[in-house]
Amino acid sequence: MQFNITFILILYIFEIQNTPSMKTRHYVLLIFSLFILSILSYTISINKDRKDISLPNASVNYDIHKDILYKKTPENKELKLDIYQPKNIHKKTPVVIYLHGGAWVRSDKSVITKNFRQYVLSEMIKNNYTVISIDYTLLNKKIHLDKPLQDCKDVLAWIRENAEIYQLDMDNIGIWGASSGAHLALLTAYNQEPETLPKLNYAVNFYGPTDLNELFRTDANPVALEIFKLYARGQFMLRHKKILELTGYNIENQKKQAIKECNIYSPLTYVSKETIPTLIFHGTNDDVVDISQSELLKNAMENNKIYHKYYIINNAKHTFSNINLHEAKDIARKTVDFMNSMIKETNGVD
Numbered sequence: 543m544q545f546n547i548t549f550i551l552i553l554y555i556f557e558i559q560n561t562p563s564m565k566t567r568h569y570v571l572l573i574f575s576l577f578i579l580s581i582l583s584y585t586i587s588i589n590k591d592r593k594d595i596s597l598p599n600a601s602v603n604y605d606i607h608k609d610i611l612y613k614k615t616p617e618n619k620e621l622k623l624d625i626y627q628p629k630n631i632h633k634k635t636p637v638v639i640y641l642h643g644g645a646w647v648r649s650d651k652s653v654i655t656k657n658f659r660q661y662v663l664s665e666m667i668k669n670n671y672t673v674i675s676i677d678y679t680l681l682n683k684k685i686h687l688d689k690p691l692q693d694c695k696d697v698l699a700w701i702r703e704n705a706e707i708y709q710l711d712m713d714n715i716g717i718w719g720a721s722s723g724a725h726l727a728l729l730t731a732y733n734q735e736p737e738t739l740p741k742l743n744y745a746v747n748f749y750g751p752t753d754l755n756e757l758f759r760t761d762a763n764p765v766a767l768e769i770f771k772l773y774a775r776g777q778f779m780l781r782h783k784k785i786l787e788l789t790g791y792n793i794e795n796q797k798k799q800a801i802k803e804c805n806i807y808s809p810l811t812y813v814s815k816e817t818i819p820t821l822i823f824h825g826t827n828d829d830v831v832d833i834s835q836s837e838l839l840k841n842a843m844e845n846n847k848i849y850h851k852y853y854i855i856n857n858a859k860h861t862f863s864n865i866n867l868h869e870a871k872d873i874a875r876k877t878v879d880f881m882n883s884m885i886k887e888t889n890g891v892d
Contacts, residue, residue: 592827592857592864597657602664605629607708612700613693615679621693623676623700624651625708628667634705636714636885638666638746639697640675643721643861646690646787647682651675658862658870659720665874669882672710674701678726681787687807694730698739713886716744718877721831721861724750728809728839731818744884746821746877749860751831752839754804758785760793761801813842819849821880823873825858825865851880 607625614620627635642649654663654675666673678693679685698715705712719727724747731745751757758781762770771778785793789803805811820843824836836852843850853876858865862873 592859594859594863595866597661597867597870600660600664602660602667603629604667612676613696615689619679621677621679621696622651623674623697624654626654626663626667626673626675627708628670628672631670631709634709634711635670635672636716636881637672637674637701637710638716638718638881639694639701639727640673641678641694641717641719641723641727642675643719643723644680645784646687646722646725647680651677658865658873661870661874662877665871665878666881669878671878671881672708683786685787686790687788690726691729694726695735695739698730698742702740712740714884715740715742716746716881716884717742718746718748719750720748721750724748725752725809728752728820729807729812731820732809732812734818742818743886744819744821744881746880747823747836747839748862749824749828749831749836750809752808752835753810754788754808755801756838757831757835758793758804760785760797760804810838810842813839813846813848815846815848817843817846817848819880819884821877822850822852823855823862823877824853825855825860825862827857827864828860830860851876 605627607627609622610625611620612623640651640654642651642653644650644653652675653659654673663673674697676693676697679689681687681690694717701710701715702712704710717727717731719725727745728747728750731742734742755761767778782793785791785800785804788807789800791800791803793800820839822836822839824831824833826833833854840850840852842848843852853873855862855865855869855873858869862870865873
C-alpha cells in the first residue's frame with residue numbers, strides 16, 4: 543500500500559481552505575490526520591515484519607482416513623472430512639474438529655498438515671486425540687454464512703452417528719479454527735444445540751474475527767469512507783464484497799440490514815456466563831484480522847468470568863507464516879495443555 547502523501551496533503555489543504563465553515567474545516571482536517579496516521583502506522587508495521595519462514599516437516603506417526611463423505615448439500619455438492627488418529631488405538635479418544643481459514647471463500651481441509659498447524663496436529667496426536675479436519679461450504683454472492691454454519695452442525699451429527707466406528711469419545715469434543723475458520727468455530731461453539739447435537743467442551747481460536755461490524759467498520763463516518771474509497775479503492779471494494787458475501791446485503795444501500803446480519807454473525811454477540819472455555823492466539827503484526835478482535839473477545843470473557851487463555855505472539859503476521867520452529871512448538875504445547883485441562887474423565891479416557 544503506497545500513497546503519495548504530499549499529493550494528498552496538497553489536495554486536502556486546498557479542500558480545507560475552500561470549506562466555508564471553520565468547524566467543518568477542523569473536522570476534515572481531523573479525518574485527514576487520522577488517515578495519514580493510519581498510513582504511517584501501516585508503514586511502520588510493515589517495517590517490523592519478520593520474513594516468512596518455511597518450517598521443517600513435523601515428525602508424527604498417525605493413521606489417516608481421508609475424504610470421508612459427511613453430507614451432500616441441497617445443491618448436491620459433496621462435503622468431506624479427514625480423520626487423523628493415533629496408531630493402534632484400543633479405546634475411545636477425545637475429539638477436536640478443525641475448520642480451515644481462507645477468508646470464507648477458499649482453501650480446504652488439507653491445510654491442517656501445513657505450516658505451523660502440522661506441529662499442533664502432531665502434538666494432538668501424541669496426546670491421544672482424534673482430529674477431524676473438514677471441508678465446508680465456501681461463500682460467494684449467493685451463498686452466505688448460514689450455509690457453512692449448518693455444515694458445522696451437520697458434522698457434529700455425523701460424529702455422533704459414527705462415534706463407535708472410529709472410537710470417538712462423545713463426552714470430550716472440542717472445536718478449533720484459524721482465521722475465518724476460527725470465526726465459524728466460535729459461532730458454532732457459542733450457539734450450541736445440546737438437546738440434539740453432541741456438546742462442545744471448548745473452543746480454540748487462532749486469530750479469528752469476533753466482531754464483524756468492528757472488523758469492517760460498517761458504521762464508519764461517510765467522510766472517512768469517501769477518503770478510503772478515493773485513496774484505497776481496492777481495499778474499499780474488498781470490504782464491500784466481503785460484507786456482501788457474509789451477509790447477503792450491500793453495505794452501501796442496505797446498511798441497516800448488513801449491520802444487523804454482521805451482529806448476528808459475530809461470536810462476541812453470544813458471549814455470556816454460559817460460554818464454554820476458549821483458547822486464543824493472535825499475532826501483534828496481523829494486518830488482516832487486527833489483534834483488537836481477540837482483545838474484544840478476551841475482555842468479554844473476563845467480564846463474564848469465563849475460563850480462557852490468551853496468548854500474544856509478538857510480531858507474528860496473519861496465519862503465523864513468519865514464526866520460527868520454537869514458537870510453533872510452543873503454540874502446539876500450549877494448545878494441547880489447554881485441551882488436556884478440558885478433559886472430562888470418562889470410560890473413554892484414562
